[in-house]
Amino acid sequence: MRWENVYVAGIGTYLPDETVTAAEAVADGRYDAANAEASGVRAVRVAADDEPGPVMAAKAGRLAIERAGVAAEDIDLVLHAYVGHQGQELWSPAHYVLNETVGGRAAAIELRQGCNGALAATELAASYLVARPDTTAALVTTGDAFKLPHIDRWSADDQTVYGDGGAAIVLSKRGGFARLLATATRSEPSLEPLYRGTEWTAAPFAEGKPVDLTARKDSWLMRNEDAYDDALALIGENFAEVLQEALADAGTTLAETQWFVHANVSRQIAEWGFHKALGLDVSTTPYEWGLDHGHMGNSDQFMGIDHLIAEGRPKAGDKLVTIGVGIGFMWTVAVLEFTETPAW
Structure with a gap:
């Protein structure tokens, strides 16, 4: 859009x-x-x-x-x-x-x-x-x-x-300080069981144990030998398509953007899922800053944008791409164009 x-x-x-x-x-x-x-x-x-x-x-x-x-x-x-x-x-x-x-x-x-x-x-x-x-x-x-x-x-x-x-x-x-040029959202509900696992519970915290997301993922991914590769393929396909949709609606390309903000994910996910996959220069992201804060649920993207601004890095005319990924699965990409460097 x-x-x-x-x-x-x-x-x-x-x-x-x-x-x-x-x-x-x-x-x-x-x-x-x-x-x-x-x-x-x-x-x-x-x-x-x-x-x-x-x-x-x-x-x-x-x-x-x-x-x-x-x-x-x-x-x-x-x-x-x-x-x-x-x-x-x-x-x-x-x-x-x-x-x-x-x-x-x-x-x-x-x-x-x-x-x-x-x-x-x-x-x-x-x-x-x-x-x-x-x-x-x-x-x-x-x-x-x-x-x-x-x-x-x-x-x-x-x-x-x-x-x-x-x-x-x-x-x-x-x-x-920035125009919202375009957004795009896409869901892949066939991946929903990844974070649900294979068992239901009667109430929150029903077993009195901390949430174990690793066990839930493993229980679903172990159901057949192709499950892991199939899930990765679906994630990659949806990520690429929603990114391209947002960029096209914004009338730009990734090469024409100056900044990219993703969630504060671990090194292996950031490198293979974003940096190498998209050919990103890590210096155009707040990745290093994120390693000192971890994954803050929904807050990573706004935090990352604010960090870039605090360092005075985006200038008027610069474009920024930010992407979110949520369990469900769901992806949203937003493309911004800075009109100024905010005074703060």
């Missing part, structure tokens, strides 16, 4: 103060040394007990609104995306974020798209603004704190280390 007159007006992030390194986790017996070597992740931020996902999302949201210079009453939609537990059961974290950021009676909706939530929400927010002539701006927030006993950030997935944090963007029809 090509967008006209939709802008990223503000972006905000929040990182907890506490840092725990992979070396410390290995020394304490919390992280497998071989997995640490393979992943390359050096450290993560760890949220305090009073910093569940929505609290960090709201802090990031307030910063994004301040940077955007948008009045609270001009925010017509709040979308809050997350992966894990949000600090309480059977409640609405989206309305907490609404109340803690802009207040009022704007629509507040939560999304569960795995780690694709931020970009899926961006596309939906753009659609909402364009479809309603009387709207001005939308706030998209993300936030997750991965805590025991529900999730062990070091061992829930043998290819991923989970870090805590929150992030947000403001989309506006009145202008911003």
